[in-house]
Every structure is written in C-alpha cells, then in structure tokens.
Amino acid sequence: MTGLIRSELRKAFTTRIGWGMPLAQFLLAALFVGIAGAFMLFVAVPGPTGGEGAPMGNSLEPTVLARTLYTGGMQVGYLLSLVLGILSMGSEYRHKTLTATFLSAPRRGRVIAAKVVALTIVVVVNGLAHLAGALVTGGALLLAADKAVFPEAGDLLGVLARMLLVFVLWGLMGLGLGVLIPNQVAALFVGVAFAFLIEPLLGVFIGMVDALADVARFFPSQASMAALSLYEGMDSATVEQAGGNPDQLTWWVAALVLLGYAAMMTVVGWVLTQRRDVG
Amino acid sequence: MTDVAQHEGTGISVRGLTKTFGTLRAVDDLTFDIRPGRVTGFLGPNGAGKTTTLRMLLGLVRPTAGEALIGGHRYADLPRPLNVVGSALEATGFHPGRSGRDHLRVLAATHGIPDSRVDQLLELVGIPAAARKRAGAYSMGMRQRLGLAAGLLGDPGVLLLDEPANGLDPEGIRWMRGFLRHLAAEEGRTIVVSSHLLAEVEQTVDDVIIIANGRLVRQGTIEELHGEQTVLVRTADAAALAAALERAGLTAQPSPEHGPGALQVEGADGDLARVGDVALAAGQPVHELRALRTDLERMFLELTESPEHRNRNLQETT
Numbered sequence: 001m002t003g004l005i006r007s008e009l010r011k012a013f014t015t016r017i018g019w020g021m022p023l024a025q026f027l028l029a030a031l032f033v034g035i036a037g038a039f040m041l042f043v044a045v046p047g048p049t050g051g052e053g054a055p056m057g058n059s060l061e062p063t064v065l066a067r068t069l070y071t072g073g074m075q076v077g078y079l080l081s082l083v084l085g086i087l088s089m090g091s092e093y094r095h096k097t098l099t100a101t102f103l104s105a106p107r108r109g110r111v112i113a114a115k116v117v118a119l120t121i122v123v124v125v126n127g128l129a130h131l132a133g134a135l136v137t138g139g140a141l142l143l144a145a146d147k148a149v150f151p152e153a154g155d156l157l158g159v160l161a162r163m164l165l166v167f168v169l170w171g172l173m174g175l176g177l178g179v180l181i182p183n184q185v186a187a188l189f190v191g192v193a194f195a196f197l198i199e200p201l202l203g204v205f206i207g208m209v210d211a212l213a214d215v216a217r218f219f220p221s222q223a224s225m226a227a228l229s230l231y232e233g234m235d236s237a238t239v240e241q242a243g244g245n246p247d248q249l250t251w252w253v254a255a256l257v258l259l260g261y262a263a264m265m266t267v268v269g270w271v272l273t274q275r276r277d278v279g
Numbered sequence: 280m281t282d283v284a285q286h287e288g289t290g291i292s293v294r295g296l297t298k299t300f301g302t303l304r305a306v307d308d309l310t311f312d313i314r315p316g317r318v319t320g321f322l323g324p325n326g327a328g329k330t331t332t333l334r335m336l337l338g339l340v341r342p343t344a345g346e347a348l349i350g351g352h353r354y355a356d357l358p359r360p361l362n363v364v365g366s367a368l369e370a371t372g373f374h375p376g377r378s379g380r381d382h383l384r385v386l387a388a389t390h391g392i393p394d395s396r397v398d399q400l401l402e403l404v405g406i407p408a409a410a411r412k413r414a415g416a417y418s419m420g421m422r423q424r425l426g427l428a429a430g431l432l433g434d435p436g437v438l439l440l441d442e443p444a445n446g447l448d449p450e451g452i453r454w455m456r457g458f459l460r461h462l463a464a465e466e467g468r469t470i471v472v473s474s475h476l477l478a479e480v481e482q483t484v485d486d487v488i489i490i491a492n493g494r495l496v497r498q499g500t501i502e503e504l505h506g507e508q509t510v511l512v513r514t515a516d517a518a519a520l521a522a523a524l525e526r527a528g529l530t531a532q533p534s535p536e537h538g539p540g541a542l543q544v545e546g547a548d549g550d551l552a553r554v555g556d557v558a559l560a561a562g563q564p565v566h567e568l569r570a571l572r573t574d575l576e577r578m579f580l581e582l583t584e585s586p587e588h589r590n591r592n593l594q595e596t597t
Contacts, residue, residue: 007388014381015374096372099339100382100429103366106338106355273423278339279331 004105008088008118017087018122022129029133033074037141040069056238062151064233067159068097069138070131071228074163075196076169077130078224081123082191085174088119088267090184098278112270115175116267118248123171159228165255166224166279169262170195174221176265179272195220207245217256219251226254287435287580288315289363289469291336295345298331300495305331307493308345313471320475320484320501324583325392328493329473330369335440337366349437350558361390361433367426369441375415379406379425382414392432393533393555400428405454419446423455437469438462444479456483489579491588504575508549513541513567514558523561536541543571557565 012018039056046053057065082204092098105111142149150156174191181187201217216222225231226248236246249257300307306328313319325327334340336347337440338354345593346353348420349364357363357400361442373382383397404424409417417425423443444452460483463470474480477487487504489497497504512531514520517540521531529546537543547553549570560566 003389003391007385010381010385010388011377013375014378014385017376022449068499091374095374097374097382099368099372100386102339103337103368104361104386106357106360277334277336277341 001110004110004114005117007104008114009121009216012088012118012122015118016086021080021084022126024128025077025130026133028076028080028210029130030075030137032076033134034141036072037069037138037274038170040065041141041145041147041174043234048251057145057147058202059238060264061233065147066138066142066149066151066156067228068230069142070134070156070160071230072138073130073134074166074224074228075221077127077163078167079192079195080130081167081171082174083188084123085119085176086178086184086187086191088171088175089178089273090187093178093182094184102278107171108273109270112266112273116204116266118170118266119175123145123168124164127167130167131160132165132193162251164254166227166258169255169258170220171224172262176262176267176269179269181263205255205270213245213247217245217247220258220261223249223257226229227251288317288467289350289436290458291347291349291469291471292334292351293345293347293390294330296335296342296347297344298328298333298335299343301363305493306335306342307593309490309493310345311488311495311498313469313488315469316467317485318459318470318472318483318487319488320477320480321471321488321490322477322480322579323473323475323490323496325475326590327475327490327583329475329490330441331493332560333366333368333473336439337368339365343424346419351400359433360388361386361435363433363435364437364439365430365433365435366439366441366478367423367430367441367443368439369445373414373417373422373425378411378555378566379414379417379421379428382425384430386429387432390433396432400431403431403435404428420448420451423447423451427458435468437471439473441473444474444476452479459483466530466582470524476576478576481575489582491583492591494586494588498584505576507545510544510547510549510551510554510569511537511541511569512554512558512565513538513570514539514563514565516563517542520558520561520563523557523563527553527557529557539569540566 036240042054043055044053053160060068101111102108112152139149177191178184178187181190199219200221203219203222206212207217217226222245229247229251231246239246248254293309295310296306296309320327331340335342336349336354345427354360354364357558370499380401384394387394387397398504404427406421406424409421414425423446432438443455447455459470459472462468465531472484473481481501484501486500488495488496511534512520517533521542524531524542524544529544529573531542531544534541534543538584549566555565555568575576584590
C-alpha cells in the first residue's frame with residue numbers, strides 16, 4: 001500500500017501542475033486576502049445614519065477581523081482543491097495512463113485508497129501554500145492598519161487547520177467527480193461551474209424562501225463557511241449585509257456535512273472504478 | 280557462465296472467453312493455449328478482437344463469459360503482477376508533461392523497484408538521452424520503446440506486446456525483432472506479439488493464433504501453417520513433363536504466372552532433386568527449379584477473409 005501511495009505522490013509531483021498549483025494557491029490567496037483586507041481596513045463605509053463612516057474592520061473584534069481576513073481566499077482555495085481532486089483521476093482518463101496504473105495495481109480499490117491518501121497529502125501541501133500567501137498579505141495589512149496580527153492564537157490556528165480540512169474534503173469531492181465524468185475537461189467545467197456559480201446562486205434563491213432557508217445551510221459552500229465559524233462573533237446585520245446567512249451550522253456539524261459529501265463522492269468513484277472497463 | 284535470468288515457463292490459457300459491447304460480440308467464445316517459453320503471434324485483421332482479448336487477459340476489461348488465466352491465475356489475483364507479466368498495450372498513454380523516466384518511476388514505486396532498474400531499462404531500450412524530456416515530445420518509436428521498458432520493469436516471465444512494430448521505422452522494426460528474439464531465446468520468456476500483419480512477425484514467432492471477428496480461425500506452429508512446400512519447375516514442353524511427373528506419383532499444375540512452361544509440383548514436399556531426376560529421366564530440359572515459398576500473407580488473408588470470417592467492420596450495412 002505504501003508503494004501505491006508513493007506511486008500516486010510521484011504522479012502528483014512530476015508534472016508542472018505539481019508545483020504550479022501551490023504557487024497559484026499562494027499567489028491567489030495573497031491577492032484575495034489583499035483585496036478583502038484593503039477594503040475592510042482602509043475603505044470607509046458610510047454608517048446607517050450617513051456621515052463620515054469608518055472602515056468595516058474597525059467595528060469587528062480583533063479575533064473576528066483576523067479570522068475573516070486570513071480566510072478571505074477560502075473560496076478560491078477550495079475551488080483549486082476540487083480541481084486537484086478532479087485531475088487525480090481525470091488526468092488518468094485523459095492521457096490514458098489508467099491502463100498502466102491498473103496493470104501495476106490490478107486491485108482497483110487499493111488504487112482508489114492510495115489516491116485518497118496521496119490527494120490528502122497533495123491538498124495539504126497546497127493548502128499550506130495558500131495559508132502562507134494569506135498570512136503574508138493579511139499580516140502585513142493588519143500591521144499597516146495597526147491592528148492585532150495574531151490575536152487569540154489558539155482559536156485562529158484552529159480555524160486555519162479547519163480550512164485545510166475543508167480543502168481536503170473538497171479535493172475528495174473532486175476525486176469522485178473525476179471518476180463520475182471521465183472526460184476531464186467536462187468534469188472541470190461542471191465542477192467549477194457548480195461550485196462557483198450554480199450552487200451559491202441556488203443557495204441564495206433558496207435562502208429567500210423561508211421554508212427552505214434551512215436547507216441551503218447544508219450546501220457545500222455554506223457548510224464550508226460554517227466549518228470555519230466565519231460569522232461567529234459578527235452581528236446578524238453585518239452578516240446579512242455581506243450576503244450571508246447568520247444562522248450557520250455549528251462548525252463540527254458543517255464539517256460532518258462536508259465529510260458526508262466527500263465520502264459519498266469517493267464511494268461513487270470507488271464503485272464506478274471497480275466496474276468500468278479500461279479500453 | 281552467464282548471469283542471464285532464466286525464466287521458468289508460465290503459460291496462458293483462455294477458455295470460452297467472450298466479450299460483448301452492446302450487440303457486438305467483440306470476442307466470441309475464444310479458447311486457446313499459449314505455450315510457455317515460446318514466441319506466439321496473435322494475429323487477426325484490425326478490429327478482430329485482439330486488443331480486447333489481451334485487455335481481458337490483463338484484467339482491464341471484464342469478460343462477459345469465460346476466463347483467461349496466466350500460469351493458472353487471474354491477473355488481478357497476482358500479488359506482484361509486474362514480476363509475472365509485462366505488457367505494452369497499444370492504447371497505453373503517457374502524460375505528455377511527465378518525463379519517460381518519471382513515467383517508469385511512477386510504475387516502479389508500486390512494486391518497490393529501484394530507480395537504478397529504471398535507468399538500466401532506459402539504456403536497454405535505447406532512449407537514455409530522452410529519458411528526462413517530456414514524453415509529449417517523444418516520437419512514435421520512442422513511445423514504443425518506453426512502453427517496452429515499462430513492460431520489462433519487473434523482469435517478468437511473460438511478455439504481452441500489442442502491435443509493437445506499429446509506427447516504427449524499418450531500423451526500429453529490425454531492432455524490435457532482434458530484441459524480441461533475444462528476450463525469447465536467451466532468457467526463455469513466454470512472449471505474445473499481436474499484429475494485423477503476418478509478415479511483420481513471421482520471422483520471429485514459433486506459434487500462431489489467428490482470429491477474425493472475435494473467433495478463433497487457426498492455431499498451430501508456424502511450420503504447420505506453412506504446410507507442404509510445393510516445387511516450381513519450368514521447362515520447354517510443360518505437358519510432357521507434367522505427364523512424366525504424374526507417372527512418378529506427383530501432381531503437376533500449369534502455373535502461367537511463373538512464366539511460359541512453368542509447373543507447380545505437389546507431393547514432393549519441397550524435394551528439388553526428386554523433381555529434377557524425373558525431368559532428366561523424361562529427357563526434359565530444366566529451365567528453372569526452385570521451392571515455392573508458401574505465401575503466408577495470402578493464406579492469412581484467405582483465412583481471415585473467407586465468407587464466414589469476412590471482416591464485419593467492412594461489411595455494408597443493409
């Protein structure tokens with residue numbers, strides 16, 4: 001089994017995407033956190049009564065501010081993790097390397113298991129690059145705005161660790177999707193379109209119907225935000241102003257929901273891989 | 280003393296193997312054995328089901344019925360398959376952005392095969408210089424060689440090669456033939472080479488299995504396939520010589536395509552002296568006398584294109 005995992009890790013790190021993706025994670029996290037941070041810390045928002053107003057960050061607790069800032073690139077982070085998961089299997093179909101893979105490891109369940117382990121490692125490496133980018137720009141902006149850079153370290157580290165977990169779970173959803181749709185380009189299109197557009201929009205529409213608003217909380221994107229306790233410590237008005245649902249799931253319930261999606265997609269991938277002919 | 284590894288013989292047995300794709304019976308109740316330590320040509324026109332059969336043998340395609348065993352085991356049940364069976368299949372791909380060496384290292388990792396073995400094989404198949412370049416830039420010939428190196432990674436006793444000469448230049452084909460002969464003769468491996476061209480493997484194989492439309496057409500040694508050799512004799516008075524040969528217990532047929540006065544003689548089993556002696560005794564001058572090589576390629580076409588075996592892929596739809 002360790003041999004199969006080593007084989008999968010070699011696959012992941014012997015093509016350009018193996019090193020290009022962490023670089024993209026670093027740069028995009030830095031960019032998104034930079035934009036969000038600049039807005040929250042330096043752009044004055046007029047208050048409800050009009051007048052001068054102040055940057056939004058001024059009204060937030062230091063912990064909440066740091067948490068919001070450092071997770072500002074979370075969406076692009078889980079999206080790229082989804083892509084990594086799709087590529088793990090999609091690239092084997094696209095380049096017909098699945099034949100060689102199954103010839104060297106004909107017990108396909110073990111191949112999927114090795115892919116799950118290797119993908120977890122790959123996504124964590126990418127997630128660490130993402131965190132580095134977020135911490136560098138986020139930290140610099142907080143410093144420049146004379147705010148606390150790392151308040152309540154324990155709580156903040158927990159949130160960042162949970163962000164890595166969310167990335168891994170999105171990666172596993174991608175792995176299943178890559179098997180479900182063997183055409184890699186189609187899988188990437190469907191995956192990104194779903195995660196970036198369809199699912200969030202559906203969440204918003206459903207959120208407007210009171211009877212269904214609770215359902216939207218279980219959607220992957222809203223569960224991801226809840227898993228990071230993103231709105232914890234914010235008042236409902238601010239959350240709604242940012243377009244969020246203040247009535248989030250508890251972080252660990254949200255994490256379990258995501259785990260459920262990841263497990264479901266992995267099982268789909270496992271079953272289809274067992275049955276499918278490789279021609 | 281040589282330290283060339285001798286492989287104990289592992290045979291292959293295929294029993295009632297069938298695969299249907301929708302209404303198409305790609306492989307239809309195929310039964311044959313491949314003898315250990317020999318080179319077997321697995322022949323048939325394009326679309327005959329060769330690749331599907333090999334893929335079922337390797338556990339890549341699930342048979343609709345029947346079974347294919349290697350040394351008595353299903354491929355998927357082999358604990359370390361690369362050490363038993365090596366294969367180079369036609370549609371095996373390489374990630375265009377991964378180097379040939381890394382492609383092999385990915386496969387080697389599954390069996391704990393060291394990088395030194397990878398480099399040794401790249402040397403053996405003759406592409407050490409390209410080993411660290413992206414496989415996307417490889418020529419067809421280099422891909423074939425890389426595929427062969429992948430098949431040999433685990434030093435297997437059985438080697439399955441799907442159309443190994445496809446896309447090779449004449450120099451590459453000569454190299455491939457010599458390489459296969461070396462693997463078979465000096466190292467005692469069981470080798471199966473599939474091809475849609477009999478001539479391509481004729482000089483290399485000991486045994487032949489011919490399939491058409493997923494069904495077995497013929498199986499035997501290459502000598503059996505050659506059959507009895509006929510003799511070509513050319514003389515001034517063909518009718519007179521034919522009569523003399525008939526009296527000597529041979530059959531002679533006029534063969535105008537070999538020139539005026541040419542006869543094809545059967546029953547002599549390629550014995551030129553016997554035909555020459557008959558001609559001398561009959562007082563007929565011999566203008567030409569030679570063994571007529573059976574045209575295996577033509578026979579192959581006849582076997583695979585006879586009405587019941589005519590290529591279903593080429594048939595007009597009604």
